[in-house]
Amino acid sequence: MPFTPFHMGTGISIKALLQGSFSLMVFGWTQIVMDIQPLVVLITGEGHLHGFSHTYIGACLLAIFSALSGKYLSEIALKMVQRRPIHIAWWVSLLSAFVGSFSHVLLDSIMHADMEPFFPFSEINPILGIISIPALHKLCIYLGLFGAAAYFVIHIYLSKKHEQRNRKD
């Protein structure tokens, strides 16, 4: 990891920028899917902790799986919460899952010495230790807090603009 929830900081800031063109639910689902392999290794004590799932090729495959499953899971979950049908476009689901899996490998590459993100082409992890682990965790938390504030500011601004445009029409 960073512990799976820390990854949400990146997603929240991207959600602030892309608003309706990004699904935080699919992004979050992707974080869970990415950390299933390390979780199984932790429980069973067998296998490579940050193995194939934590490479960029593994991230591509898991992004496709997460986009396909996450679109429907998110639509069901959002429908239950908001009590109205919600549609997530395929391109939004794919974008959110790919951003999710690639940012996951990128952040984990900074803190885990056993990672080989460019496997099978290279065993080198060039960004390992580029910043300290406490600094990385702080960065994730700040991205989440800043992202949440930015999301609401941008959301309110866009809603007002939309309202003004509707009034003119």
Ligand SMILES: [Zn+2]
């Ligand atoms: Zn991870």
